[in-house]
Amino acid sequence: MSVPILEVVDLHAAYGRIEVLRGVDLTVPRGAVVALLGPNGAGKSTLLKVISGQMEQTSGDIHLSGVHVSGAKPDDLARVGLTTVPEGRSVFPNLTVEENLLLMSYAGVSADKVYDTAYSYFPRLYERAFQLAGTLSGGEQQMLAMARALSSDPALLLLDELSMGLAPLIVDELYDTVVQIADSGVSILVVEQFARTALEVADYAAVMTGGRIVATGEPDEINEIMADVILGGAA
């Protein structure tokens, strides 16, 4: 078996005195889509922050393609092919669409290529190239964010709550793009509250609560236990 693209070993992290990750073990095989599910406050976003270098762990290791990367800075990771689309507004609202795309070229792809990729996938962005990103609809903003995932040619893509605050129809559209990216061979770790949507595109799934991975398995197995985990065991 080849070396996994991402391997997280016994990861602990804390906000000040609040321990949020309590020993997380997670593996993303090369070329696979892994869905990371779980209720709010489970530590999913924190895990992505640590993997992407935005936050430092208190202990534990992270390996990217077998290389130990703990302590690397997010901009360095971004330049070597780790693309992170964080939750919420992951575009610059006071820059135009085109300016947002220009900044995406920091990941190492020429600006022209970024424009080409973005506009061919999302013609709507082309129409709004000179509009401020903050004035786009939520779905269009998320398309813009996804344009970075598409154009930066990542080795590993981290997607955090792609669907947050979006209408289900748009979420479906965005996940079509995720499937396209996955088909091109990119490994993806996707954090999602819309468990079912994420499970449809995932090869494997992991469930997180209380700062630990409590279950892993095929999407179908996980699907069955999700309602209990999120809406409460009393159901």
Place this chain on the structure above:
Amino acid sequence: MPLLRVDDVVVQFGGVTAVNHANFQVEEGTVTGLIGPNGAGKTTCFNVITGLQAPTAGRVFLDGKDITRMPVHRRARHGMGRTFQRLEAFGSLTVEDNVRVALDVHNGFRGLLRDVDGSADLEIAALLDRVGILEYAEERADSVPTGTARLLEVARALACDPRLLLLDEPSSGLDEAETKAFGSLLLELAAEGRTILMVEHDMDLVLRVCHGIHVLDFGSIIAEGTPAEIRTNPVVQKAYLGYSDDSSAADLDETIAAPVSEEVAL
């Protein structure tokens, strides 16, 4: 008349709409849950209600009085208290001094006498005991565990004797037993006639103690009802889990239209 009414509130940050024509009300003496997925606008709603965030449009009424433009501290004097999702304890004070500050502010000049006769100390001890953190009284607030700090925020808010208490994710950081005790405390407080509005992700707790639940998604209320109704509501399941199966439109309408008076009948 409801104690709190949020009337068509809109909050926009730049181009992003965090709260989108939210409408709901909270009846006096109940525990009400405000739930919804991440980013649904729950904390922003709390900030609007307590005056930390001015709404772009809409109004907030407390006991029938329009408080939309009232400054934060005056809302507190009108009986509103809250806790925070990201802890806001006074870190360089001890746990008991956190509560003492609240008590001092609440009692004003009258409180000077109580300091002298020592009844303030008793009251602080009673409050800390009530939320179950008396043993931490003399520790600095920035050195206690998360759960303790959350409970401290509750005790601190209670020191101001609030009619309406807003709790933002109070159970995160509490273990199972603590959460259970906390649930009982909430019911006690409601029985005393206090009104509680709570943002909470622990659905067990919400389903156990809430008389009524409002579900917020994309900044709007998408459903409201009793715990039993909410749990089986397809709209809610969809908001939380992204169900893509087709729930009948009739079901949706019924749930959304569920009258508020029903949900408070326990």
Place this chain on the structure above:
Amino acid sequence: MSEFISYTIIGIFTGAAYAIAASGLVLTYSTTRVFNIAHGAVGMVFAFVYWDFSVRQGFPVWISLILVLFVAAPLFGVFVQRVLARGLGSAPVSVSLVVTVGLLVGLIGVATQIWPPEARTLPQFFHGHLIRVGSVVITWQELITVTLSIVVAMSLYVLLTMTRIGTAMRASVDNPELLQLYGGRPQVVAALAWAVGSSLAALAGILLAPVVGLQYYDLTLLVISAYAAAMLGRLTSLPMTYVGAMALGIGQSYVVGYLQNIPFSDKVPGLPAVIPTVFLFAILVLLPQAPLRIGQVKGMVSAPVPSLGKAARWGTLLVVLVLFISVGMPDSKLLLVGTAATYAIVMLSLVLLTGYGGYVSLAQFTFAGVGAVAYSKVDQPNLFGLLVAVLIAAAVGAVVAIPVLRLTGLYLALATLAFAQLMDKLVFQASFAFKFDNPLHAERLSIFGVKVDGTGSYAVVMTVFFVLIAMVVLAVRRGRLGRILIAVRDSPAAAGTLGIDMRWLRVGLFAASAGIAGLAGALFAGLRGTIVAFDFQFFASLLLLLMAVVWGVTSVTGAAIGGIFLMYLPVAQSDNPSIAGLLFLLLGVGAVILARDPNGLANKLFQIPGWIQDSVYPAIVRRFPAMAMNKESGYDDPASLEEVDADAVAAR
């Protein structure tokens, strides 16, 4: 009519220079969230550097310009970003203010060290050549300045909108973390912002120096005009900053020009200099309410608060000590003891305001000056006169704080600096105060009919006042008000939701602090017998703040030690004039290093007993077991004694 046109031209010239300075300030602030109070001082230093290159060393003008604007100033900007300003954007605003004030004082130190005071002139560009358009005469200096301001505006526009790094600068205003996820480097962006900002400060300094003179302080205070202009764009909008700068420059020119025609205008000679301040306050009043900050400040490690009994014992000891050393001391030395007590009392006002409240004031000596003038003018050298002086200073403090009631701490601090300059240039010079730098006279204090005549006894009385006020400050800290102050500092949002009205608390705190400073000023007036405006200049307030931060702004001990050192600073400078500037630099560097720890060196002193107990004593015992003390003689903690014994055993 031609009069009007020529005033307008002068105004446009001034406005253009302000615009250049202000745009640099805004660029740095909006990109890195660090407000550089030393912006004017940077301009000042590089005006001197330019003078050195072009006049002293005789380099051609254009080479000097290139060396300063494109080499020295940008490198300095990068140095500041890398060494001083790193991580400052997310620190409390009081920290970034102290660091940049440290930079300001350090730069003035550098300038006085390298270019000691002497008459220097920087010639205007193409001096002597004039351009005539009809009846209007324009100098080349004016034309070049206006042209350059347009060039700067256009270059900034191109940089910010047409380049990737410029786009990244605008992006990092909103969200530096996201920029990092994009692969951009916020540190590089910040370094560029500081480099450009520093270069623009240098340009403004070079353009204005021939007009306002090559002076340390006047050029440094250019920052007030710059941020007054920038305030119109809320410190972030460049176009509005240009509008503000032009409005300010032209307005100032009209006031200067037309004022000579108005009767009595000679009574207010400082008025033109304070137009920026007036402009600033006008805009502050119009700015909208700032929301309460949500997001807790990590609980600060505060210096231990002694019990009142302990404080009283130490206070008595201090008074006895002063009594003891004042016997047989010459009057000149006794005056210094009294001065140290004055400064220590002013520092107590900062302990209350900054140490407990978290607000920064850059005008404490101005409040002391208000107290001194009031004491002298009321001419009641007794406790009543003292009380009046305190109340007037407190009222003035409240007046400064009220316009910024609704705004954040940064604006409050900026307002105090502008206020200090207003008092220096206008009020203290007015006929009811010092009347053009004339000395004022004051009698020594009488307490209940007993006049404290001797300088030695007066110094002792001042020490008693210091001890009493220190006790009051400590009592406040221990009491309910102190808890409320700490609560508001730790979490404004939570304090608000408990019902604390922060706006009036802040005004009250500011008034109390100004009142204490006023008391110090009044006592100082009595000590000296004659006072001059120079005693209360804005710059002294900056030194005070830095000295307070170095020794610890959270403890009265820090205030006592800081007061002594602040007294000693000018003494040391006049004893060793060759290193006068270095001492400022040292103080600035000390403040920059210690700014992130508000407890300062005094807190390190408090840790010495614990250190002796935990480290030194066990080490001694290990080596000389016979030295081990028994419990009664010092150790009251049997557990640690056992540990010590165990250590001692283990060592063998």
